[in-house]
Amino acid sequence: MKLNPAEIKFIDTYLENSEVSFADIRMEMVDHVASDIESEINAGDTRNFYDIFKDYMLANKAALLKNNKQFIKATDKKLLKLVFRTMLSWQSFVFFVISFLSFYELASNLHQQNLHQWFSILPIMSFLILGATYFGYLRILKLDRFSAIERMGFMYFMCFHVFHLVSMMSKNIFEKLDRLFMVLFINSGLLIMFSILMVTVRLVRNYKQHYKIIT
Amino acid sequence: MSNSKLYRGSLNTIILKLLSQHDKMYGYEITQKVKALTKGELNITEGALYPALHKLEAEGLLDVEVVKVDNRMRKYYKLTQSGTKETVNKMEALADYINTMQALLNPKLA
Numbered sequence A: 001m002k003l004n005p006a007e008i009k010f011i012d013t014y015l016e017n018s019e020v021s022f023a024d025i026r027m028e029m030v031d032h033v034a035s036d037i038e039s040e041i042n043a044g045d046t047r048n049f050y051d052i053f054k055d056y057m058l059a060n061k062a063a064l065l066k067n068n069k070q071f072i073k074a075t076d077k078k079l080l081k082l083v084f085r086t087m088l089s090w091q092s093f094v095f096f097v098i099s100f101l102s103f104y105e106l107a108s109n110l111h112q113q114n115l116h117q118w119f120s121i122l123p124i125m126s127f128l129i130l131g132a133t134y135f136g137y138l139r140i141l142k143l144d145r146f147s148a149i150e151r152m153g154f155m156y157f158m159c160f161h162v163f164h165l166v167s168m169m170s171k172n173i174f175e176k177l178d179r180l181f182m183v184l185f186i187n188s189g190l191l192i193m194f195s196i197l198m199v200t201v202r203l204v205r206n207y208k209q210h211y212k213i214i215t
Numbered sequence B: 001m002s003n004s005k006l007y008r009g010s011l012n013t014i015i016l017k018l019l020s021q022h023d024k025m026y027g028y029e030i031t032q033k034v035k036a037l038t039k040g041e042l043n044i045t046e047g048a049l050y051p052a053l054h055k056l057e058a059e060g061l062l063d064v065e066v067v068k069v070d071n072r073m074r075k076y077y078k079l080t081q082s083g084t085k086e087t088v089n090k091m092e093a094l095a096d097y098i099n100t101m102q103a104l105l106n107p108k109l110a
Helices: A005-017 A023-042 A049-087 A090-109 A112-141 A147-169 A171-176 A179-210 B004-008 B011-021 B027-037 B046-058 B081-105
Strands: B062-069 B072-079
Touching: A005 A023, A005 A049, A023 A049, A023 A147, A023 B027, A023 B046, A023 B072, A049 A090, A049 A147, A049 A179, A049 B046, A090 A179, A112 A147, A147 A179, A179 B062, B004 B011, B011 B027, B011 B046, B011 B072, B011 B081, B027 B046, B027 B072, B046 B062, B046 B072, B072 B081
Parallel strands: none
Antiparallel strands: B062 B072
């Protein structure tokens, strides 16, 4: 005996309401819970689905939620490795050289104060544009939330905060800095952001490939 | 999992070994296979199994494939090339460990 779509949906909604927000982890949990319930029914349990489900959750909910937290931790670790590896790729090197030359040229034509303003505005602008696009897509197309993509967003958000903090603290120092050092500093930040974007694009492709039935 | 502390260190090896014997497996299938092979002695909980699977996947030892089965999505795991190599290493390490423990606890058998 197999569970019907309404019963599967019930498990999915229950887990979603239990803060298992990401579709990639939730689908695995749904399959596990459903397989276990089916196995109970096939072994001769005559109770209805909802009673079996209630007992299952009483016994296993803590383990399932622990799994959720561990999954996010493993995802973060994987993403940090990916970003670091991408920073060392040839594409990142090319990006760094081009952006360095462009900014160095720009810095020679701009006053230090203006450059500092660029440095403050760029991260927040890119963050707002990317965030609005992502959440807009989710709402309009009613797409599922996937862990790695949102954790990348979180990483980008943290980068923005670091940039913003450094930008606020360095307001006075910035004007006295050597142009080369300043441009190198800005480019290092841009390199991190570029790598995060590269990894995000790769993740989206990967999700589309592995989860093609959903997307 | 009974004697969980003793088994915990070998969980990754158990998963890799099982996957090396099958083309692909999903989480629940792994728990049931382990339960059947050990005649119910070893019961892997989802709180232990999935974090281990995700860690192995993050390390590049496992690849995943998602398929629609029985009205739901099912995530299958299979070994990558480096996963196959790692299985051999882990099995050797486990065999050494068993020999060492046997020499310590039961010198006559070692």
